[in-house]
Amino acid sequence: MLEVKAIEAVYGQGAPVLRGLSLRVPTGRIVALLGANGAGKTTTLRAIAGLLPFERGRLTAGTIALDGRRVDGVAPHRLARRRLVAVPEGRRLFTDLTVDDNLRAAAWALKGRRARPPGGIDAVYQLFPLLAARRNHRAGYLSGGEQQMLAIGRALLTEPSVMLLDEPSLGLAPRLREEVFTGIARINRDRGVSILLVEQNAVLALDIARYGYVIEQGRVVLEGRVADLKANPDVRDAYLGSATGR
């Protein structure tokens, strides 16, 4: 279980971006994090994944715990060893390395620190067959959908128990979007990985999630089971507008 309690975060000397945000991701669940552009979704993921220092940001209050142990302030590479992994905004592939080398680098990083060595590169190719056909291509030359699959597959090789995903559907064609989301659902179902899913596309997110949070200006304004969120008139107006029109 990932438990975020009343965190506040700032970038540089700026005003607080997160203002007392709390959320929970129970073990084995998919939880959606929704909100308008600039609400603080990416910042929330960065805070959990220990990535704020890379952006000259920091936590100024609150706690983050993974299975009861505090993880706020822990460096990202140590979080990976505690089985928490982020697929950050913008995918951040090793663009000048091949698909295979992207996966090998991820598999190597934690080798020897796991009882069972990851070695699961083939499992990633099975999950996303499109990648297998591109294994010797440079990651920078992949299509948006393939890049997203590689980013997720690479994170999977750290054998996470919790995965943070930042807008996996961004910029993808509908068919690839489906494929990526099917992959995410399978990772959760087959491997029991808990997932915190940030999405602009609420229709997609609420399709695979169990529980959801809506944030505005750095704090949670609404939370609930997906069925309840879907029925909520505010959510329908703000996030599911296209769905009602379909």
Place this chain on the structure above:
Amino acid sequence: MEFLLEISLVGLAVGGVYGLIGLGYVIVYRATRIVNFAHGNIMMFGAYCYFTGAAVLDLPWWAALPLAVTATALLGTAVERLLLRPLEGRSQTVAVMATFGLAAVLHGLVQLLWSARDVFMPPIFAQQPIVLGAMYIPANTGYGALLALAAVGVFLVLFRVTNLGLAMRATASDQVAASSLGINVPAMFNVTWACAAATAALAGVVVGSITTLNPNMGRIGLSVLAVVILGGLDSLAGAILAGLIVGWLEAVTGFYLGASYKDVVPFLVLLTILMVRPHGLLGAPRVERL
């Protein structure tokens, strides 16, 4: 014709040594985006370490050389840990300035510990010139180039083939992603600096054998930096290619036009190439604020 060939071979040999020096700039730049202005003086430090082992402690070359490489790699480790890691999060310009400071400190330290005068390095290679048909290649230059090329080869294999090299390339490509996946990024920077310093030590021994040893030897590092910019600061192959081109041009213009042209012509060529290709021969286009 024979002459041109001989001159060319000597030039390429010197160019190979430039390539080895250039490699050190590139591996640090690729990983950290820092142009290391202390590289020339780290090279000099390595040469003095070899001198100490071989001349002062009277060790055979096969003991003095690994000793010098290890000592210099440790210096590289210390530079990363004690000078650059505390500057983490500050602008790149601050880190580059710090390397200027380091260059000055090393320059002073070497004069303090050893001497400001020229000293001769005990020969590391056999001293008979290399004879190829009718051509003579000076021993130190010829064998020095072979050592340099072997070192370049070893490091390319390290980067291209080993898992550690893969992790270093991944880190150079995207620190945030590498870190998220469990790669210890500061440790990778540390290894990178150690590798760069190790190549510098080898280059220092070769350069010291070809010329003599004095505290100003590090200046060659600055000329090679220009060569590396020609190759593309982020390209290993570019550094080696550019090293060979400049070494060859220096030798040929020096012979046919006279020594005073030797320094001018290669840099005119360099400027011309940079006007056509601002990112160097093989460098990737990227905006750099230095």
